[in-house]
Amino acid sequence: MAETVFAPWDDPNEKPLIRFQNVTKRFGEFVAIDDLTLDIFEREFFALLGPSGCGKTTMMRMLAGFETVSEGSIELAGQDIAAVPPNKRAVNMMFQSYALFPHLSVYENIAFGLRRGNMPKHDLDARVTEMLKLTRLEKFARRKPHQISGGQRQRVALARSLAKAPKLLLLDEPLGALDAKLRQATQFELMDIQEKTGTTFVIVTHDQEEAMTVASRVAVMDEGRVMQVATPERIYEAPESVYVADFIGDVNIVAGQSTPMGEDRYHISWAEGQQPLVAASDRPFTDGQSCHLAVRPEKIAISAERPADVDNAVQGKVLDIAYLGNLSTYYVELPGGQIIKSQTANTRRISRRTFTWEDTVWVSWTATAGVLLAQ
Numbered sequence: 001m002a003e004t005v006f007a008p009w010d011d012p013n014e015k016p017l018i019r020f021q022n023v024t025k026r027f028g029e030f031v032a033i034d035d036l037t038l039d040i041f042e043r044e045f046f047a048l049l050g051p052s053g054c055g056k057t058t059m060m061r062m063l064a065g066f067e068t069v070s071e072g073s074i075e076l077a078g079q080d081i082a083a084v085p086p087n088k089r090a091v092n093m094m095f096q097s098y099a100l101f102p103h104l105s106v107y108e109n110i111a112f113g114l115r116r117g118n119m120p121k122h123d124l125d126a127r128v129t130e131m132l133k134l135t136r137l138e139k140f141a142r143r144k145p146h147q148i149s150g151g152q153r154q155r156v157a158l159a160r161s162l163a164k165a166p167k168l169l170l171l172d173e174p175l176g177a178l179d180a181k182l183r184q185a186t187q188f189e190l191m192d193i194q195e196k197t198g199t200t201f202v203i204v205t206h207d208q209e210e211a212m213t214v215a216s217r218v219a220v221m222d223e224g225r226v227m228q229v230a231t232p233e234r235i236y237e238a239p240e241s242v243y244v245a246d247f248i249g250d251v252n253i254v255a256g257q258s259t260p261m262g263e264d265r266y267h268i269s270w271a272e273g274q275q276p277l278v279a280a281s282d283r284p285f286t287d288g289q290s291c292h293l294a295v296r297p298e299k300i301a302i303s304a305e306r307p308a309d310v311d312n313a314v315q316g317k318v319l320d321i322a323y324l325g326n327l328s329t330y331y332v333e334l335p336g337g338q339i340i341k342s343q344t345a346n347t348r349r350i351s352r353r354t355f356t357w358e359d360t361v362w363v364s365w366t367a368t369a370g371v372l373l374a375q
Contacts (some may be wrong), residue, residue, distance in 0.1 A: 003282045006042040006043070006130065006216065007231075008042070008043075008044070009039065009041060009217065012047075013129055014041060014348060014359050015078065016039035016040060016041050016042075016078065016231065017040060017041055017042040017077055017168065017200055018039070018040040018063065018074070018075070018076055018168065018200075018202075019037075019038075019039050019040075019073075019074070019075040020036050020037055020038040020039075020059070020072070020074055021037055021072050021073050021074075021075070022035050022036070022037055022071065022072035022073075023036045023059075023062070023069055023071070023072035023073070023074060024036070024069075024070050024071040024072055025038070025055075025058055025062060025067065025069060025070050025224075031224055032055050032058040032224055033055045033058055033059060033062075033224045034055075034223070034225050035071075035072070035225075036055075036059070036072070036224070036226060037130055038219060038229065039227055040200065040202060041200075042167075042200055042201055043198050043199075043200055043201075044201070044216045044217065045191065045194050045200075045201045045203070045214055045215050045216050046058070046189075046200070046201065046202045046203070046216065046217055046219070047202075047203050047204075047205060047210075047211035047214065047215035047217070047218045047219070048060065048202065048203070048204045048213060048219050048221060049205055049206070049208060049211040049219065049220050049221065049247075050206065050219050050220060050221030050222055050247075051206060051222070052206060052223070053223075054221040054223060054224065055221055055223070055224040055225075056204045056221050057172060057204055058224075059204075060093070060170045060172060060202065060204050061373075062074060062092045063076075063081075063091060063168070063170060063202070064079070064086055064089070064090055064091055064170055065085060065086030065091070066086060067240060068082070069082060076089065076090070076091070076167070076168065077090070077167060081138070081240050081259065090166050090167035090168065091166055091167065091168045091169075091170065092161045092162070092164060092166040092168070092170070093161070093168050093169075093170040093171075093172065094157050094158060094161040094169065094170065094171045094172065094174055095157075095172055095216065096158035096172050096173045096174065096176050096177070097156070097177075098153050098154060098177075098341065099157070100145040100153060100156055100157060100160075101145075102144065102145055102146060103144070104144070105141065105142050105143060105144060106132075106140050106142070106143055106144075106145070106148070106156050107132070107141040107142065108160045109130055109145070109156055109160055110128045110131050110132065110160045110163050110250055111124055111128045111163070113160065113163055113164050114127060114128070114159065114163055114164065116147060117164065118139060127163060128163065131159040131160075131163050132159065134159065134162070134193060134196065134197070135155040135156070135158055135189075135193065136155070136160040137152065137155055137156060137159060140314050150177055150178055150182070151178055151182045151185075151186060154174065154177070154178065154186060155189070157174075158174075158190070158193065162193070162197060162199060163255075164268050165197075165199075166199065167199070167200065168199070168200045168201075168202065169199050169200070169201050169202070170202050170203075170204075171190075171201060171202070171203040171204065172204050173204060174190070174203065175187065175205075175206055175207075175210065183210070184213075187210060187213045187214050190203075190214055191213075194214075197287055198304060203215070203275040208247065208248050208249065208295070211232070212232040212235075212236070212248070213232075215228060215229060215232060216231065217231055217232075218230065218231075218232055218235050220235065220243075220244050220247055220248070222243055222247075227240070227241055227243055227244050228241065228244045230239045236248055236249060236296075237371075238371060239294065239371060239373070240373070241373060241375055242292050242294065242373050245371065245373065246294075247295040248283075249296065250296065250297050250329075250341060250343070251294050251295070251296055251297070252294070252295045252296075252297060252300065252340050252341055253292050253293070253294050254268070254277065254292065254293045254295075254340075255270065255271050255290070255291075255292050256268040256269050256270035256271075256276075256277070256290075256291060256292075256293065256339065257288050257289065257290060257291065258279075258285040258286070258287070258288070258289045258291045258372070259276070259287055259288070260279075260284075260285065260286070260287060264279065264280055264281060264282055265279070265280055266278070266279050266280075266281060266285055266291075266372060267368065268293055268372075270293075270338075271334070271335070271336040271338065272336065273335070274314065274334075274335065274336065275314075277293060277311075277312050278311040278312055278367040279293050279367055279372045280367045280368045280372075281371075281372035283372065283374070285372065285374070289374070290374075291372055291373065292372075292373045292374075292375075293370045293371075293372055293373075294370055294371045294372075294373055295365055295369050295370035295371075296369075297329060297341040297342055297343035298339060298343045299365055299366075299369040299370070300341070300342040300363050300364070300365045300369070301342065301360050301363070301364050301365065302330050302332065302342040302344065302345070302355065302361050302362070302363055303361065303364065304354075304355070304359075304361060304362070305362065306362050307362060307364045310364045310365070310366065311365070311366050311367040312364055312365050312366070312367070313362050313363070313364040314334055314362070314363055314364075315334075315335075315342070315360065315361070315362055316332040316333050316334040316335065316340065316360075316361065316362075316363060317332065317333055317358055317359060317360050317361065317375065318330055318331070318332055318355050318358060318359045318361055319331045319332065319333040319339060319357070320357070321356070321357065323346075325346070326345065326346055327343055327344070327345055328343070328344055328346055329341050329342070329343045330342045330343075330344070330355060330361070332361060333364050340363050342363050
């Protein structure tokens with residue numbers, strides 16, 4: 001039997017768990033969130049992604065109840081949460097600093113919220129044991145936070161946040177303090193725990209790789225506005241603006257003017273004395289309209305000879321080479337000064353490079369390799 005794909009956002013009958021409706025948040029004159037409308041569904045792992053100061057943490061603090069909405073409304077499970085105090089919301093927040101109690105053991109840190117909720121001892125013990133097991137901390141139950149590693153402290157904070165079975169868990173840059181390798185392992189742990197508990201997670205991060213790894217959908221933000229909300233694949237392959245294309249991963253962006261060539265095809269005039277580029281687009285562009293062609297480096301081939309039968313081929317010279325072990329990125333300067341990045345996988349061990357600095361090369365790509373963008 002085919003597995004059903006989790007995509008409640010595509011189902012018009014699904015009711016969202018969280019609904020931002022025309023939410024604006026001002027701090028004095030400064031608009032932190034600008035007329036934001038957004039739905040997040042139950043069991044989603046939703047990422048708010050953007051540069052510092054784009055409003056992602058403000059959104060999270062409004063959900064948690066630490067900030068009030070200036071205009072508009074936020075609903076949680078169909079209820080307007082404006083009047084609900086933070087401690088009465090079915091929402092928990094895990095902070096960047098983890099905020100563990102240094103004098104309490106791992107067990108007591110996890111039990112803290114449950115004790116305050118007067119949970120009977122027998123249930124409390126069962127619940128804490130379940131959380132220790134979920135986060136693989138059974139062996140460390142008696143230790144104090146300073147006796148365990150950063151990654152383990154992170155898991156304690158997660159176990160404590162999930163102990164009260166919130167409907168929604170907010171994670172503010174939760175992996176910021178971990179080193180690269182541990183971050184990667186922890187991302188998969190987070191996904192695993194989120195799936196096992198079925199809790200809705202909303203994570204704030206400025207790390208695009210993290211958002212693309214963990215999230216069911218990503219909201220890319222800029223200056224208090226959501227630029228695009230989509231699955232990681234859609235954000236990468238079908239960005240709706242130059243901002244989103246540029247924010248996620250590496251990309252080449254060529255500016256030019258479009259000329260329709262029939263059947264969703266366009267010629268792009270982009271540089272004096274250069275052949276127009278060919279691009280496919282199901283979005284309509286008019287004659288002479290300014291546009292941007294965004295092409296990912298891995299979709300651009302590099303060769304010594306001009307390739308035959310290819311939609312786009314431009315000659316240039318190798319300006320720089322970035323060797324990343326599994327990949328090499330070639331920076332090729334075109335006659336007009338534009339630099340195109342081409343990325344190739346290093347499948348064989350490098351005995352000698354095919355191309356080196358200053359070599360004249362051809363970069364080529366198909367009409368469907370890029371995305372044509374209006375702004």
